[in-house]
Amino acid sequence: MQGKWQEKIWNGMFWLSGIIITLILAVIIIYIIYRGFSSVNFNFIFSAPSRAGKAGGISTTIIGTLYLTAVALLIAVPIGVATAIYLEQYARRSSRLAYLINLTNDTLAGVPSILFGLFGFVFFVIFLNMGWSVLSGGMTLALMILPTITRTAQEAVKSVPDEYLENSLALGAGRWISIKRVILPSALPGIITGIILSMGRAVGETAAVILTAGSSLNMPMSLTDPARSMSVHLYILATEGLSLERAFGTAFLIIIFILIINYLANLSLRSWSRQT
């Protein structure tokens, strides 16, 4: 009685947990597609919103999202990866600075996005007088995703076998060359995974963006223009009762966005692992 049945029950529980996760995702996606599909068409994607979003499309918010995410990544990826390299390859194990950086990073990772938004609003928008703009929003998003990028890059660099560095140094390579030519390429899949995760967060972020990039429906032409992201648009459409159907249409496109990002990430990871 004990062994066999217990085994079966636990087995079933674990199976059920897995199924629940899959079901949740499936239900959300199917419902959003069901509600949003009818409003998504060529016009919806490629024309600008009019009448506060009640009519027209959402082209400016798609561009706004791309713009904000690109700025965030351009700032956060170099800093995050460089920090990870410093922590894993250069800092001494007993380094107090490294300890402080790690502590700060972990703390930042747990800060709610609305606080990043508030900080970005006070610091970038007002104090630095950058106004509601792609730049303010992108920089705030960069701060928000920095801990994730740093942490995942750190793990990726850490997982590269120490022997690679030893072998490379023993061949007469300097430390930086060894990092650039052996360690970073080996850590790349992990680093990319971190970037993808943060892209998802940046695309979906609403609170921090609304406070720092504003909610203008005009096409953002430069870094100093205000912009509305798709998530912000969705939020405004839904909360101000403008059009629930269009909110679902926007949600539909956000989901497509995220799926494409994940797919591309998988693709790049797979082509990388085929080489090794």
Add this chain to the structure above:
Amino acid sequence: MKIMGQDGKIRVKNLNLYYNKFQALYDINTEFKQNRVTALIGPSGCGKSSFLRTINRLNELIEGTTTEGQIYLDKMPIYDKDLDVVNLRKRVGMVFQKPSVFPFSIYENVAYGPKIHGIKDRSHLDEIVEKSLKAANLWQEIAGRLNSPAVRLSGGQQQRLVIARVLAVEPEVILMDEPASALDPISTARLEELITELKNSYTIVIVTHNMQQAARVSDYTGFFLNGQLVEFNTTDELFVNPRDKRTEDYITGRFG
């Protein structure tokens, strides 16, 4: 032996090594002759690997390492504070215990060293890669597969690839840290054969756990115990006629 009078390729003078407060090597004095294989034997933790790593200064990677004394490569003092470590490591290659190929193609693994040392010309690189793989007795097995991933090779092939990667930098000395410990008997035999061939062109220092291996491949043998070089002699003498009681106990298998 006829080479006895010849100067050592590597001369070690009063070498002491510390890891923080722990002293790992005590006052080592010895010489390694050119175009000869010297084996370093001794029980685990006796300092033989640490000693090997003082010769290309790889020990410095470990925090808290201090070295006293001097090692000369020809006339160049290795522990001179102005020494160019890159140049030293170009001249003194190293093969590690675990074959560690980079996650690149076979070609890129071998070309790695020459490339970082500034060789860009493709045909020159091709030539070096072919020459090194041939010298490491790997060319025939992998010819035509130069662009396939190195990790797909067997353990024995990987170790020979690592040796080819070292040879591509054209070192004068090759340090080997238990290079056969992760290999099967057949791969080990091939590696030993290779070592015997390589000594015509290189000075080789090999750390090994395996006394038969030391006896088979080396011309000289040093016995380490507790951080001291207890005895150093020609391999024939050391194994047949050990002078120190501790050496005798070790090679007859009384401990270790």
